[in-house]
Amino acid sequence: MTKDLIATRSVSFSVAERRIIDAVSISVKRGEFVGLIGPNGAGKTTLLRLLIGVLAATEGEIFLEERPLKDIRLRERARRVSYLSQDASTVFPYPVLDILLMGRYPFLGRFRRESESDLEKARRALSYVGLSGFEDRYFNELSGGERQLVLFAKVLVQETDLLLLDEPTSNLDIKHQNQFFSMACELTREKKAVVAAVHNLNIASQYCTRLILLHQGRVAAEGKPQDVLRSELLDLVYETKTVVTRNASTGALVVNVVPRKPAGSYPMPRVHVIGGAGSGINLTRELVRLGYPLSGGIAHEYDADQKLWQSLEVPSRVIGAFSHITPSDLEKAYRMVEEAELTILCSFPVGPGNEGNLELAGRAGRLVILEAGPQEEPRTFFSEKARQAFASLAGIAEHMDYGRLCEGLESGKIFETGAKKTEMESQT
Amino acid sequence: MRKRKIAVLLLLIVLLFIVVVLSAGSGAVRVPPVSFLRLLLHGLGFRSIELPPEMQLNIILHIRLPRILAALLVGSALALGGVAMQGLFRNPMASPDILGVSTGGSLGAVIAVNTGLFALNVFFPPLLAIAGALLASGLIYLISSYKGRTSLLFVVLAGLAISSLFNGLVSAILLFSQQYEVSQFIFWTMGGLEGRMWKHVLLPLPVLLPGMAVLFLFTRELNIFALGEESALSLGMHVERTKRIILAITAVITGMAISISGPVGFVGLLIPHLFRMLIGPDHRLLLPVSAIGGALFLLTSDLIGRVLIPPFEIRVGIITAVLGSPYFLYLIIRFQRKGLRGFGYD
Numbered sequence: 036m037t038k039d040l041i042a043t044r045s046v047s048f049s050v051a052e053r054r055i056i057d058a059v060s061i062s063v064k065r066g067e068f069v070g071l072i073g074p075n076g077a078g079k080t081t082l083l084r085l086l087i088g089v090l091a092a093t094e095g096e097i098f099l100e101e102r103p104l105k106d107i108r109l110r111e112r113a114r115r116v117s118y119l120s121q122d123a124s125t126v127f128p129y130p131v132l133d134i135l136l137m138g139r140y141p142f143l144g145r146f147r148r149e150s151e152s153d154l155e156k157a158r159r160a161l162s163y164v165g166l167s168g169f170e171d172r173y174f175n176e177l178s179g180g181e182r183q184l185v186l187f188a189k190v191l192v193q194e195t196d197l198l199l200l201d202e203p204t205s206n207l208d209i210k211h212q213n214q215f216f217s218m219a220c221e222l223t224r225e226k227k228a229v230v231a232a233v234h235n236l237n238i239a240s241q242y243c244t245r246l247i248l249l250h251q252g253r254v255a256a257e258g259k260p261q262d263v264l265r266s267e268l269l270d271l272v273y274e275t276k277t278v279v280t281r282n283a284s285t286g287a288l289v290v291n292v293v294p295r296k297p298a299g300s301y302p303m304p305r306v307h308v309i310g311g312a313g314s315g316i317n318l319t320r321e322l323v324r325l326g327y328p329l330s331g332g333i334a335h336e337y338d339a340d341q342k343l344w345q346s347l348e349v350p351s352r353v354i355g356a357f358s359h360i361t362p363s364d365l366e367k368a369y370r371m372v373e374e375a376e377l378t379i380l381c382s383f384p385v386g387p388g389n390e391g392n393l394e395l396a397g398r399a400g401r402l403v404i405l406e407a408g409p410q411e412e413p414r415t416f417f418s419e420k421a422r423q424a425f426a427s428l429a430g431i432a433e434h435m436d437y438g439r440l441c442e443g444l445e446s447g448k449i450f451e452t453g454a455k456k457t458e459m460e461s462q463t
Numbered sequence: 464m465r466k467r468k469i470a471v472l473l474l475l476i477v478l479l480f481i482v483v484v485l486s487a488g489s490g491a492v493r494v495p496p497v498s499f500l501r502l503l504l505h506g507l508g509f510r511s512i513e514l515p516p517e518m519q520l521n522i523i524l525h526i527r528l529p530r531i532l533a534a535l536l537v538g539s540a541l542a543l544g545g546v547a548m549q550g551l552f553r554n555p556m557a558s559p560d561i562l563g564v565s566t567g568g569s570l571g572a573v574i575a576v577n578t579g580l581f582a583l584n585v586f587f588p589p590l591l592a593i594a595g596a597l598l599a600s601g602l603i604y605l606i607s608s609y610k611g612r613t614s615l616l617f618v619v620l621a622g623l624a625i626s627s628l629f630n631g632l633v634s635a636i637l638l639f640s641q642q643y644e645v646s647q648f649i650f651w652t653m654g655g656l657e658g659r660m661w662k663h664v665l666l667p668l669p670v671l672l673p674g675m676a677v678l679f680l681f682t683r684e685l686n687i688f689a690l691g692e693e694s695a696l697s698l699g700m701h702v703e704r705t706k707r708i709i710l711a712i713t714a715v716i717t718g719m720a721i722s723i724s725g726p727v728g729f730v731g732l733l734i735p736h737l738f739r740m741l742i743g744p745d746h747r748l749l750l751p752v753s754a755i756g757g758a759l760f761l762l763t764s765d766l767i768g769r770v771l772i773p774p775f776e777i778r779v780g781i782i783t784a785v786l787g788s789p790y791f792l793y794l795i796i797r798f799q800r801k802g803l804r805g806f807g808y809d
Contacts (some may be wrong), residue, residue, distance in 0.1 A: 087697050113699025120697075125689040126553040127744030137687050141699035145680060193698070 037064050038101060040197050040228045041086060041116070046095035048085055048252075055081045057252040058095065063230055065196065068223045070243035071232040072263070074273050077249040079232035080121065083199045086230065087118040099197075113141035117193040119200045123182040125174055131185050132157060132170040138192030153192075160188035164218065179206035187215065198222065200231040204238070216242040240264050240288040248272060264288045266346075278323065278347060293324055303327045304450055307375035307399070309392050313339035314381035318405065321441055323347055330371045333360050333392055340381075360391025372398050376450065379440070380432070382407035385425065386417030393424040402432040403449075405440060468742045468752075475755045482759060486534075486766050487527045491774055494519045494527070525661070533659040533723050534765045534779070535758040536671060538730055540720035541565075542757025543675055544713045545731030546750055550685035551709050552607065552618050555739070556794065558731035559717040562622030563599045565728070566629035567714075568721030569651045571595025573633050576647070577640040589667050593718035599625055600714040604707065654725035654780030656765050667719040674716040675754065681709055682746040689744065727780045729787025730757050736794070 042062035048055050056078045063069050071079045084090045086097060088104055097104040099115060107115075117138075125134070135157035136149050143149065161167055164184040169177075174185060183206050190198055200219070204212040212235070219229045220242050233239040239246055240260040248256040248263050250272040256263045269277045269290065276293035305328045308315045315331065316339060322329050332352030334341035344351040352368040354360060372378050378399035385393060396402055407413050416422040435443070443449030487499035498515035502523055505512045514520055545558040559565045571591035574580070580587040606621040630652065637648045649655065684705050687695045696702045717731075734757045735749065742748055761779060764786065768777035 084693070089693050089696050108699075109696070109701055110699035113697060116697070118694065118697035120691065120693050122691050122693070124691075126555070127550075127689050127739065129686070129689060129744055133686065133745060134690070137690060137698060140683065140687060143683070145683075 039063065039098065040065055040100060041104075041230075042098045042101075043085070043092075044096050044098070046085060046092045046097060048081055048090060049093045055252050056085060056092075059249075059252070059254055060095075061247055061254065061257070063197070063228050065226045065228050066223050066244075067228045068220055068242060068244045069228070069230045070239035070246045070260075071230065071249060072234075072236060072239055072246055073249035073255070077272075078252040079249055080201050081252075082249065083118070083201050083230065083232055087116055087199055088112060089118075110141050113193065113195075115195050116197045116199060117190040117195040119183075119186055119190050119198070119203050121201045121205065123179065123186055123206065128173040128175050130171050131161065131166070131174055131177075134174050134185060135160060135189050135192050138189040141193065156192050156194070157188075160191040161185075163191065164188045165214065180208065180211050183207060184211070184215070187218070196227050198227065198229045200229065202232050202234060205234070212238055236264060236269075236290040237287065240290070241285070260288055264290055266290075278320070280343070280346065293326075304376035305330065305374060306444075307331065307372050307378045308340075308381065309372075309378065309396055310334065310340040310381040311338055311383040311389055311392065314383040314405075315340040315379075316343055317437070318379060318381060318440070319343055319347065319349065322444065323349075325444055327444070330375060332371065333364055333368050333389070333395060335388070357388065359388050360395075365391050365395055368395050369398050372396075373400065375399070376401065378402050380404045380428070382411065382414045384412075384415040384417065385421040387421075390418065390421045390424065393421060393428060396428055396432075397424075399432075402428065403440060404429060404432045404434050406434055406436045408437055468748055471738070471742050472748075472752055472755075475752065475759060479755060479759045479762070482762050482766060483531055483535075486531050486762055486769075487523055489766060489770050490522075490527065492522055494522055499523055499527075529661045529664050530656055530659045530765070531762060533656050533664050534762040536664065536668070537656075537720040537724040537727060538734075538758040538761030539754040540671060540675060540716040540757075541727065541730040541761070542734040542753040543678055543750060544717045544720075545733075545757075546735040546746065546753045547678055547681075547685065547709050547713045548731070549735050549739075550688055550744075550746055551706060553688060553691075554618060555736055556619050556732070557622070558729075558735070559596070559713060560726065560728045560731050561619065561626065562603050563625030563627075563629055564596045564603070564714055564717050565721055565726040565731075566626045566633065567595035567597070567599030568592040568718040569595070569726045570629045570633050570636075571598075571718065572722050572725075573636050573651050576651075577636055585662070585666060589670070589719055589722035592722040593670075593715050595629070596714035596718035596721065597711065599629065600710045604710050608703070608706070649778065650725045652726070653778055653784070654721075654727035655778040656724055657776055657778070659723065663723050667722055671716055671719040674712050674719065678709070678712050678716070679750055681705065682750055685709070685746040685750075686744070725780065727761065727783055729783045729791065730761055733787050733790055734760055 039062040043059055045058040045060050047057055059082060071082060073079055081090065085092055091105070099107055099112065104112070136153060139149055139153045158170065161169060164187055166181065166184055166188070169185070174182060177185065183203060187203060198219070204215050207215060216238055219231065223229055243260060245258065246260050246263040247254055248268065255272050256268050264279050266277045266279045278291045278293055280289050282289050303326055306322055308319055308322070308329065308331045310331065311334055319329065319331065319340070330350045331340065331344040334344070334351060334353060336353055336356045341351060341353055350371070352364065352371065354364055372395055378396060378401065380396045380402060382405055416425065484496045484499055488494045488496040498519045501512055501515050502520065505514050541559065544564070548557040548559060548562060549555055569592070571594045572588045575587040575591040580591070602625055603618060603622055607618045633651055637651060684700055687698060687700055692702045735753050738752050738756050739749060742752055761783070764782040765779040768779050768782045771777055
């Protein structure tokens with residue numbers, strides 16, 4: 036087992052009886068990129084400040100390379116741990132090079148001047164962060180993002196094994212955010228360790244090897260990004276509804292926030308989505324976002340739609356992969372469709388395996404057939420029976436494209452017109 | 464920038480030399496500048512150069528020279544104190560006089576003079592001046608270190624309050640004391656250099672010079688304070704210890720300067736600020752340049768005071784106040800309009 040670079044043993048920190056950090060025990064090894072996540076006020080910054088020794092723990096102990104942190108002289112600490120604070124400002128106009136050379140402070144005696152090698156280190160760090168030529172620019176005349184990069188370069192000049200970064204990319208655009216995190220990532224390959232407080236969960240999931248989720252000063256969860264970024268956990272800690280999905284192209288976890296239902300809205304009518312082969316993904320997300328109670332199916336196991344429903348905890352009817360929908364499956368699914376005020380039939384290919392879904396759609400009190408957009412695959416049928424079944428449905432159902440459907444769902448008007456229509460139908 | 468820095472430094476040294484020569488020559492009795500140069504060269508070992516006539520020699524040696532030295536010392540000390548406090552508090556509005564350290568010094572000195580302690584021992588005024596300045600610094604330290612956070616605004620506000628309080632006490636002591644004299648009153652509230660003799664200058668010297676020298680050891684720390692105390696600590700700096708040392712040294716050299724000249728205002732505010740704009744904030748250069756600049760400013764102010772309406776002298780504190788107050792107002796207005804950015808700071 037490799038040694039911990041830094042570890043805390045049930046560390047607490049209180050201010051005026053209020054526990055900001057409560058019995059936190061964590062450890063960080065070389066080569067790790069640990070992301071501290073959690074809502075505002077969860078204690079991320081405080082924990083970092085405890086680790087750097089700016090604050091002293093009220094209880095518990097912190098170990099740096101297995102030695103108690105408080106027994107290590109400040110200067111020696113500064114040669115092992117560096118810290119990038121949120122505050123990226125100086126009062127007086129220092130040139131960038133001067134700022135970088137401050138990173139050599141722990142290595143210089145009072146009477147020693149910065150050597151050529153110190154200067155070389157500063158220049159190299161500056162070019163590493165992509166700001167060569169900025170040596171003589173004034174720090175306070177740089178943009179917020181450039182300042183953060185300069186201060187990161189200063190941390191690099193300090194050449195420590197452990198880097199503590201507090202919200203390092205809050206002022207950076209997405210390009211620089213990613214640049215910043217990949218640079219930090221590279222450091223971990225050099226057997227250094229990085230601990231960063233990160234607000235952007237998507238960035239955290241993409242780069243961090245491990246996440247620590249803080250909640251009210253405690254560790255709420257810890258582990259690989261996929262173990263920590265689970266919506267049931269995040270919902271609780273962030274007090275908001277989240278949806279965690281995987282980005283199809285990068286494979287990284289994506290955390291989205293589901294906005295709350297607008298206040299004062301009526302109880303939302305239930306919607307049932309009949310999908311398959313991913314045809315219901317966008318619609319499902321939109322319905323969840325709008326706060327509609329939802330059900331789905333019948334879908335095959337491992338189907339893209341089914342996977343999403345499962346992750347969002349949308350009740351759905353599932354059958355085994357590649358099996359046919361049997362009458363007993365249908366029997367069980369009818370209730371869902373009948374209870375729904377609106378059933379939406381997505382545009383998916385129909386063959387013998389899922390013909391039953393068209394039969395299910397026929398049971399709907401009100402059916403909307405979602406037409407495939409011009410960019411999408413047209414609806415295809417792999418059996419004559421399916422084609423006929425769809426044709427009979429098409430006669431009685433409403434047809435909408437995705438845009439109009441979403442509009443109707445967003446405003447709720449879709450249900451008003453539906454009501455009128457049934458009235459008209461009953462009159463005739 | 465580097466050329467400019469060297470130019471500023473050279474210019475200051477040349478100007479300082481010129482003003483010293485002019486000061487030696489000006490006053491109630493005119494002494495030709497050449498006489499002073501002759502004395503100087505003779506003193507430097509050019510024995511072949513004839514000394515000036517004895518009367519001129521006496522005037523230069525016993526009246527002009529101590530006064531010039533007093534101006535130089537006080538000017539440098541106050542300017543260095545200003546640099547140190549502005550750097551420490553990351554605040555271009557801080558200085559020993561604004562924050563009440565100077566008034567603390569005068570309070571101590573006034574107490575020494577008016578309680579008769581001065582009669583017991585000549586060391587009392589400087590000692591009590593230091594004590595008063597330390598008291599003020601201590602108060603500012605306590606206020607500024609509240610919960611480990613330094614609020615720049617509150618440091619200045621608290622300093623102004625301390626300054627007013629001590630000023631009031633100085634006035635009260637002078638008004639109620641038996642030896643009340645108008646000249647004493649003016650000296651201890653406004654400062655001045657008239658009648659400064661060798662004893663006034665030499666007594667504080669053994670503390671003043673080392674004090675100023677020690678400050679030069681902390682140039683790197685003063686630079687790092689610019690990043691904020693948290694970052695300074697993470698760089699391995701003993702922030703609180705350094706703060707205490709720098710504040711104590713500032714108090715000592717300010718107290719010493721005050722015991723020579725009384726509380727001369729605005730040198731500590733104006734000089735560091737001015738030179739930071741000219742040569743940048745790097746304390747390795749800012750400290751020496753401000754020391755020379757402060758000396759030059761005070762000596763020039765004194766010279767102006769002496770030659771403006773002869774045979775009367777205008778006190779140097781009045782000259783610096785007249786030059787400094789509008790400048791301070793200008794700073795405040797600029798601060799209001801543009802925030803710290805208006806200073807070229809952030």
